[in-house]
Amino acid sequence: MTTKVELVSIVIPTLNEAGNILEAVTTIQEGLNYPKEIIVVDGNSTDGTQEIVKKTNFCKLIIESRRGYGRALKTGMKNARGNVIIMVDGDGTYEVKHIGRMLDKMVQEDADMVLATRMYDPNKAMGFFNFVGNKIITFCFDFLYSQYLSDTQSGFRAISHEAIDNVKLVEGDMAFATEMLIKFTKKNYKIVEIKSTYKIRRYGKPKLQKFKSTIEIFTTMIKGLVNK
Ligand SMILES: Nc1nc2c(ncn2[C@@H]2O[C@H](COP(=O)(O)OP(=O)(O)OP(=O)(O)O)[C@@H](O)[C@H]2O)c(=O)[nH]1
Ligand SMILES: [Mg+2]
Numbered sequence: 001m002t003t004k005v006e007l008v009s010i011v012i013p014t015l016n017e018a019g020n021i022l023e024a025v026t027t028i029q030e031g032l033n034y035p036k037e038i039i040v041v042d043g044n045s046t047d048g049t050q051e052i053v054k055k056t057n058f059c060k061l062i063i064e065s066r067r068g069y070g071r072a073l074k075t076g077m078k079n080a081r082g083n084v085i086i087m088v089d090g091d092g093t094y095e096v097k098h099i100g101r102m103l104d105k106m107v108q109e110d111a112d113m114v115l116a117t118r119m120y121d122p123n124k125a126m127g128f129f130n131f132v133g134n135k136i137i138t139f140c141f142d143f144l145y146s147q148y149l150s151d152t153q154s155g156f157r158a159i160s161h162e163a164i165d166n167v168k169l170v171e172g173d174m175a176f177a178t179e180m181l182i183k184f185t186k187k188n189y190k191i192v193e194i195k196s197t198y199k200i201r202r203y204g205k206p207k208l209q210k211f212k213s214t215i216e217i218f219t220t221m222i223k224g225l226v227n228k
Helices: 021-031 049-056 069-078 096-109 128-145 161-165 176-186 210-226
Strands: 008-014 036-042 059-063 084-087 113-117 157-160 191-195
Touching: 008 021, 008 069, 008 096, 021 036, 021 049, 021 096, 036 049, 036 069, 049 059, 069 084, 069 176, 084 096, 084 161, 096 113, 096 157, 096 191, 128 176, 128 210, 157 161, 157 176, 176 191, 176 210
Parallel strands: 008 036, 008 084, 036 059, 113 191
Antiparallel strands: 084 157, 113 157
Protein backbone atom coordinates (compact mmCIF):
# COMPACT_ATOMS: atom_id res chain seq x y z
CA MET A 1 0.00 0.00 0.00
CA THR A 2 1.39 3.36 -1.05
CA THR A 3 -0.47 6.52 -0.14
CA LYS A 4 2.33 8.99 -0.85
CA VAL A 5 5.66 9.06 -2.67
CA GLU A 6 7.99 10.78 -0.22
CA LEU A 7 11.19 9.85 -1.98
CA VAL A 8 11.71 7.57 -4.96
CA SER A 9 14.90 5.55 -5.34
CA ILE A 10 15.60 4.55 -8.92
CA VAL A 11 17.80 1.45 -8.91
CA ILE A 12 19.56 0.65 -12.19
CA PRO A 13 21.79 -2.42 -12.65
CA THR A 14 24.50 -2.00 -15.27
CA LEU A 15 27.01 -4.30 -16.88
CA ASN A 16 28.78 -2.70 -19.82
CA GLU A 17 26.12 -0.14 -20.73
CA ALA A 18 28.43 2.80 -21.59
CA GLY A 19 26.45 3.67 -24.71
CA ASN A 20 23.08 3.59 -22.95
CA ILE A 21 23.38 4.72 -19.34
CA LEU A 22 23.86 8.47 -19.78
CA GLU A 23 20.64 8.96 -21.73
CA ALA A 24 18.68 6.88 -19.20
CA VAL A 25 19.89 8.73 -16.09
CA THR A 26 19.73 12.18 -17.70
CA THR A 27 16.13 11.60 -18.82
CA ILE A 28 15.21 10.62 -15.26
CA GLN A 29 17.14 13.45 -13.63
CA GLU A 30 15.67 16.11 -15.89
CA GLY A 31 12.17 14.78 -16.44
CA LEU A 32 11.00 13.18 -13.21
CA ASN A 33 9.17 15.61 -10.93
CA TYR A 34 9.30 13.63 -7.70
CA PRO A 35 11.91 13.81 -4.91
CA LYS A 36 14.40 11.22 -6.08
CA GLU A 37 17.77 9.51 -5.84
CA ILE A 38 19.33 7.57 -8.70
CA ILE A 39 21.37 4.52 -7.72
CA VAL A 40 23.43 2.73 -10.36
CA VAL A 41 24.68 -0.72 -9.37
CA ASP A 42 27.53 -1.68 -11.61
CA GLY A 43 28.99 -5.15 -12.00
CA ASN A 44 32.56 -4.00 -12.73
CA SER A 45 31.91 -2.91 -16.30
CA THR A 46 35.00 -2.66 -18.48
CA ASP A 47 33.61 -0.25 -21.09
CA GLY A 48 33.67 2.99 -19.10
CA THR A 49 30.13 2.78 -17.65
CA GLN A 50 31.35 3.67 -14.15
CA GLU A 51 33.28 6.72 -15.33
CA ILE A 52 30.20 8.03 -17.17
CA VAL A 53 28.04 7.55 -14.08
CA LYS A 54 30.60 9.26 -11.79
CA LYS A 55 30.84 12.23 -14.14
CA THR A 56 27.12 12.98 -13.90
CA ASN A 57 27.47 14.04 -10.23
CA PHE A 58 23.82 13.21 -9.59
CA CYS A 59 23.97 9.40 -9.40
CA LYS A 60 25.05 7.26 -6.50
CA LEU A 61 27.35 4.53 -7.84
CA ILE A 62 27.57 1.19 -6.08
CA ILE A 63 29.87 -1.59 -7.20
CA GLU A 64 28.49 -5.11 -6.92
CA SER A 65 31.25 -7.44 -8.08
CA ARG A 66 29.16 -10.60 -7.76
CA ARG A 67 27.50 -11.50 -11.05
CA GLY A 68 23.77 -11.54 -11.51
CA TYR A 69 20.90 -9.18 -12.30
CA GLY A 70 19.01 -10.09 -9.11
CA ARG A 71 22.07 -9.68 -6.90
CA ALA A 72 22.73 -6.21 -8.34
CA LEU A 73 19.12 -5.15 -7.74
CA LYS A 74 19.12 -6.49 -4.20
CA THR A 75 22.28 -4.57 -3.37
CA GLY A 76 20.81 -1.40 -4.86
CA MET A 77 17.55 -1.81 -2.95
CA LYS A 78 19.44 -2.33 0.33
CA ASN A 79 21.00 1.08 -0.21
CA ALA A 80 17.74 2.78 -1.25
CA ARG A 81 16.34 5.41 1.11
CA GLY A 82 13.07 6.05 -0.73
CA ASN A 83 9.68 4.75 0.38
CA VAL A 84 9.18 3.75 -3.26
CA ILE A 85 11.76 1.96 -5.39
CA ILE A 86 11.85 1.94 -9.18
CA MET A 87 13.82 -0.88 -10.79
CA VAL A 88 14.73 -0.38 -14.42
CA ASP A 89 17.46 -1.58 -16.79
CA GLY A 90 20.29 0.73 -17.76
CA ASP A 91 20.24 -0.37 -21.37
CA GLY A 92 17.83 2.22 -22.77
CA THR A 93 15.15 -0.31 -23.68
CA TYR A 94 12.49 0.78 -21.18
CA GLU A 95 10.68 4.11 -21.48
CA VAL A 96 11.97 5.83 -18.34
CA LYS A 97 9.78 8.85 -19.14
CA HIS A 98 6.91 6.74 -17.80
CA ILE A 99 8.24 6.62 -14.21
CA GLY A 100 6.05 9.62 -13.26
CA ARG A 101 2.95 7.84 -14.59
CA MET A 102 3.87 4.69 -12.65
CA LEU A 103 4.18 6.66 -9.42
CA ASP A 104 0.87 8.46 -10.04
CA LYS A 105 -0.81 5.10 -10.63
CA MET A 106 0.79 3.62 -7.51
CA VAL A 107 -0.75 6.31 -5.33
CA GLN A 108 -4.12 6.33 -7.14
CA GLU A 109 -4.46 2.57 -6.71
CA ASP A 110 -2.77 2.40 -3.31
CA ALA A 111 -0.71 -0.40 -4.86
CA ASP A 112 2.34 -2.27 -3.63
CA MET A 113 3.74 -2.70 -7.12
CA VAL A 114 3.20 -1.15 -10.55
CA LEU A 115 4.47 -3.19 -13.49
CA ALA A 116 5.18 -1.49 -16.82
CA THR A 117 3.81 -3.92 -19.38
CA ARG A 118 5.32 -4.01 -22.86
CA MET A 119 2.63 -6.22 -24.32
CA TYR A 120 0.63 -3.35 -25.82
CA ASP A 121 3.69 -1.66 -27.33
CA PRO A 122 2.66 -0.42 -30.80
CA ASN A 123 6.30 -0.57 -31.98
CA LYS A 124 6.51 -4.30 -31.15
CA ALA A 125 10.18 -3.82 -30.32
CA MET A 126 10.57 -7.00 -28.30
CA GLY A 127 12.31 -9.79 -30.23
CA PHE A 128 10.12 -12.68 -31.40
CA PHE A 129 11.63 -15.34 -29.11
CA ASN A 130 11.56 -13.08 -26.07
CA PHE A 131 7.93 -12.21 -26.84
CA VAL A 132 6.82 -15.83 -27.18
CA GLY A 133 8.87 -16.97 -24.16
CA ASN A 134 7.43 -14.16 -22.08
CA LYS A 135 3.87 -15.03 -23.15
CA ILE A 136 4.33 -18.68 -22.14
CA ILE A 137 5.94 -17.81 -18.79
CA THR A 138 3.27 -15.20 -18.06
CA PHE A 139 0.44 -17.60 -18.96
CA CYS A 140 1.88 -20.23 -16.59
CA PHE A 141 2.43 -17.68 -13.83
CA ASP A 142 -1.13 -16.32 -14.11
CA PHE A 143 -2.60 -19.83 -14.17
CA LEU A 144 -0.55 -21.12 -11.23
CA TYR A 145 -0.87 -18.01 -9.06
CA SER A 146 -4.37 -16.79 -10.11
CA GLN A 147 -3.21 -13.45 -11.47
CA TYR A 148 -4.06 -11.42 -14.59
CA LEU A 149 -0.67 -9.93 -15.40
CA SER A 150 0.43 -9.47 -19.00
CA ASP A 151 4.23 -9.09 -18.70
CA THR A 152 5.80 -10.95 -15.80
CA GLN A 153 9.27 -10.48 -17.26
CA SER A 154 9.12 -6.71 -17.24
CA GLY A 155 12.12 -5.36 -15.36
CA PHE A 156 10.52 -1.93 -15.06
CA ARG A 157 8.59 -1.71 -11.81
CA ALA A 158 7.62 0.64 -9.03
CA ILE A 159 7.73 -1.16 -5.69
CA SER A 160 6.80 -0.23 -2.14
CA HIS A 161 9.99 -0.32 -0.06
CA GLU A 162 8.09 -1.61 2.93
CA ALA A 163 6.59 -4.47 0.90
CA ILE A 164 9.90 -5.58 -0.57
CA ASP A 165 11.46 -5.56 2.88
CA ASN A 166 8.75 -8.00 3.95
CA VAL A 167 9.65 -10.68 1.40
CA LYS A 168 12.80 -12.77 1.28
CA LEU A 169 14.26 -12.88 -2.22
CA VAL A 170 17.01 -15.39 -2.90
CA GLU A 171 17.25 -15.63 -6.71
CA GLY A 172 20.47 -14.01 -7.89
CA ASP A 173 19.82 -13.68 -11.59
CA MET A 174 16.92 -13.10 -14.00
CA ALA A 175 14.47 -15.32 -12.03
CA PHE A 176 14.59 -12.61 -9.36
CA ALA A 177 11.81 -10.73 -11.18
CA THR A 178 9.49 -13.78 -11.14
CA GLU A 179 10.34 -14.65 -7.53
CA MET A 180 9.36 -11.12 -6.52
CA LEU A 181 5.93 -11.50 -8.17
CA ILE A 182 5.36 -14.89 -6.54
CA LYS A 183 6.21 -13.61 -3.09
CA PHE A 184 4.13 -10.46 -3.51
CA THR A 185 1.18 -12.56 -4.69
CA LYS A 186 1.48 -14.86 -1.68
CA LYS A 187 1.35 -11.88 0.65
CA ASN A 188 -1.71 -10.58 -1.23
CA TYR A 189 0.12 -7.41 -2.15
CA LYS A 190 -1.63 -5.34 -4.78
CA ILE A 191 0.05 -5.47 -8.20
CA VAL A 192 -1.25 -3.27 -11.03
CA GLU A 193 0.03 -2.57 -14.54
CA ILE A 194 0.47 0.44 -16.76
CA LYS A 195 0.98 0.22 -20.49
CA SER A 196 4.46 1.24 -21.53
CA THR A 197 6.61 1.05 -24.64
CA TYR A 198 9.88 -0.68 -25.38
CA LYS A 199 12.90 0.09 -27.53
CA ILE A 200 15.51 -2.09 -29.12
CA ARG A 201 18.97 -2.11 -27.55
CA ARG A 202 21.19 0.26 -29.54
CA TYR A 203 24.50 -0.48 -27.82
CA GLY A 204 26.05 -3.53 -26.17
CA LYS A 205 24.94 -7.10 -25.81
CA PRO A 206 22.03 -8.64 -23.89
CA LYS A 207 23.23 -10.47 -20.78
CA LEU A 208 20.14 -12.62 -20.81
CA GLN A 209 20.98 -16.30 -21.28
CA LYS A 210 17.64 -17.44 -22.62
CA PHE A 211 17.85 -21.18 -21.92
CA LYS A 212 19.37 -20.90 -18.44
CA SER A 213 16.96 -18.15 -17.42
CA THR A 214 13.90 -20.03 -18.67
CA ILE A 215 14.85 -23.11 -16.62
CA GLU A 216 15.47 -20.95 -13.55
CA ILE A 217 12.16 -19.12 -13.96
CA PHE A 218 10.14 -22.35 -14.22
CA THR A 219 12.03 -23.86 -11.26
CA THR A 220 11.22 -20.71 -9.27
CA MET A 221 7.52 -21.01 -10.16
CA ILE A 222 7.43 -24.65 -9.04
CA LYS A 223 9.36 -23.90 -5.83
CA GLY A 224 6.84 -21.17 -5.10
CA LEU A 225 4.00 -23.71 -5.25
CA VAL A 226 5.80 -26.32 -3.15
CA ASN A 227 7.01 -23.93 -0.43
CA LYS A 228 3.88 -22.60 1.18
N1 LIG B 1 25.42 -5.07 -12.05
C1 LIG B 1 24.99 -5.99 -12.93
N2 LIG B 1 24.09 -5.65 -13.88
C2 LIG B 1 23.68 -6.61 -14.75
C3 LIG B 1 24.14 -7.93 -14.70
N3 LIG B 1 23.55 -8.64 -15.71
C4 LIG B 1 22.74 -7.78 -16.35
N4 LIG B 1 22.83 -6.55 -15.78
C5 LIG B 1 22.10 -5.33 -16.17
O1 LIG B 1 20.73 -5.61 -15.95
C6 LIG B 1 19.94 -5.06 -16.98
C7 LIG B 1 19.16 -6.18 -17.66
O2 LIG B 1 20.04 -6.98 -18.44
P1 LIG B 1 19.87 -7.14 -20.03
O3 LIG B 1 21.12 -7.64 -20.60
O4 LIG B 1 19.34 -5.88 -20.60
O5 LIG B 1 18.80 -8.27 -20.12
P2 LIG B 1 17.51 -8.23 -21.00
O6 LIG B 1 16.74 -6.98 -20.67
O7 LIG B 1 16.82 -9.50 -20.75
O8 LIG B 1 18.10 -8.19 -22.48
P3 LIG B 1 17.80 -7.13 -23.69
O9 LIG B 1 16.68 -7.76 -24.42
O10 LIG B 1 19.03 -6.99 -24.48
O11 LIG B 1 17.42 -5.83 -23.06
C8 LIG B 1 20.88 -4.28 -17.90
O12 LIG B 1 20.92 -2.92 -17.51
C9 LIG B 1 22.22 -4.96 -17.64
O13 LIG B 1 23.32 -4.11 -17.87
C10 LIG B 1 25.10 -8.28 -13.68
O14 LIG B 1 25.57 -9.40 -13.55
N5 LIG B 1 25.49 -7.27 -12.84
MG1 LIG C 1 17.36 -5.13 -21.11
